[in-house]
Amino acid sequence: MTELAMEEILSKLDPKTRKRVQAATEVEIEKQSTPSLSLNVGLKGGLGYGRQILVWGNKSAGKSSFCLQMIAMAQQDGKTCAWIDSEDSYDQSWAESLGVNSASLIHSKVKTVNDMVDVATKLMDAGIDVIVVDSISALLPAIYFEKDGNEMKDLQDTKQIGAEAKDMTHAVKMLNYANKNTLLVLISQQRNQFGSMHASHIPTGGMAVKFFSSTVIKLWSSEAEANAIKAGVKVGDKIIEQRVGRPVNWIVDYNKLGPPNLSGQYDFYYQGESLGIDLVGETLDVAEMCGIIEKGGAWYTVNGERFQGRAKAVAYLKENPDVVDKLIGEINAKH
Numbered sequence: 001m002t003e004l005a006m007e008e009i010l011s012k013l014d015p016k017t018r019k020r021v022q023a024a025t026e027v028e029i030e031k032q033s034t035p036s037l038s039l040n041v042g043l044k045g046g047l048g049y050g051r052q053i054l055v056w057g058n059k060s061a062g063k064s065s066f067c068l069q070m071i072a073m074a075q076q077d078g079k080t081c082a083w084i085d086s087e088d089s090y091d092q093s094w095a096e097s098l099g100v101n102s103a104s105l106i107h108s109k110v111k112t113v114n115d116m117v118d119v120a121t122k123l124m125d126a127g128i129d130v131i132v133v134d135s136i137s138a139l140l141p142a143i144y145f146e147k148d149g150n151e152m153k154d155l156q157d158t159k160q161i162g163a164e165a166k167d168m169t170h171a172v173k174m175l176n177y178a179n180k181n182t183l184l185v186l187i188s189q190q191r192n193q194f195g196s197m198h199a200s201h202i203p204t205g206g207m208a209v210k211f212f213s214s215t216v217i218k219l220w221s222s223e224a225e226a227n228a229i230k231a232g233v234k235v236g237d238k239i240i241e242q243r244v245g246r247p248v249n250w251i252v253d254y255n256k257l258g259p260p261n262l263s264g265q266y267d268f269y270y271q272g273e274s275l276g277i278d279l280v281g282e283t284l285d286v287a288e289m290c291g292i293i294e295k296g297g298a299w300y301t302v303n304g305e306r307f308q309g310r311a312k313a314v315a316y317l318k319e320n321p322d323v324v325d326k327l328i329g330e331i332n333a334k335h
Contacts, residue, residue, distance in 0.1 A: 029050070029257065031049070036266050036282065047185070049183045051215070052176055053215050058221065060223045061220055063135075065276060067132045067134065070132075075099075075100065080129045081104075086135060087135055088109070113141055114171075115139075124182045124184075131182055136204065137204040137205070191203075215255045217250060218250070220251070222247075228243040245278075248266055250265070281314050283331070290330075290331055290334050292327060292330050300313040303326075
């Protein structure tokens with residue numbers, strides 16, 4: 001169909017229908033970068049505004065911290081953000097150590113699925129840019145509470161079977177249809193699903209949460225001692241080796257805005273000089289993967305200089321942030 005033929009068809013539509021249709025070239029998706037460089041490469045830029053995103057995984061994977069760092073990045077770009085809290089998970093000190101400006105972050109504490117939907121849709125109508133719900137797993141159906149919403153009912157008097165799944169199904173539908181331009185991130189915990197042969201891991205909330213999400217990201221990390229990142233931490237006058245972080249694996253389970261079934265890894269630090277996702281180390285790894293940095297055996301060639309071992313190459317980059325910025329620019333240019 002030529003553009004002229006398309007315009008002719010559009011001109012024949014009644015005014016009400018004409019408001020609902022447009023040329024596909026007019027559909028633009030603004031994307032928000034995540035704190036993981038490798039994930040941004042996989043997502044072709046980041047997470048889409050006007051879309052619902054599901055972030056799920058095991059309890060040691062740093063899902064909340066991942067979203068806090070993303071909020072910090074969005075705030076730096078002038079975006080307005082909200083944290084809808086069902087787990088009492090928001091800690092101002094930790095959030096600010098990850099770069100969040102608490103003074104300009106909207107916080108709402110909720111207990112039920114209905115409460116969450118009510119707050120989220122009203123924030124969307126008010127023009128909020130980013131909403132994170134932490135987490136949908138902790139939300140209870142409204143049927144569990146008295147009419148005033150403050151006191152729980154005697155559970156013997158409630159019809160609980162299927163209530164949570166039904167409420168969440170309706171919730172994600174309402175959120176999906178109410179959302180125009182907001183990046184809505186739902187955090188979900190991992191639960192076991194037992195089949196005939198073996199147990200598998202799935203997010204809580206039911207199939208509707210996954211179906212109505214444009215992108216589904218799984219974060220997974222081992223709690224085993226052998227997998228921990230360790231370093232010397234000063235305790236009084238002594239330097240004691242302690243756990244300071246852990247590797248986190250990410251998987252794009254599902255993606256309507258790009259290729260699915262992608263995976264990668266980054267290091268996450270909860271102690272030390274630099275907290276959160278290690279952007280410098282991840283930049284080195286992604287640049288090497290893209291062929292921007294040469295690696296032969298244990299030797300790295302970065303910015304014309306050679307380093308034996310990853311640790312020395314990372315140390316050089318930490319001392320030269322301009323080189324890191326240059327590498328990130330080259331990585332983004334390739335993708």
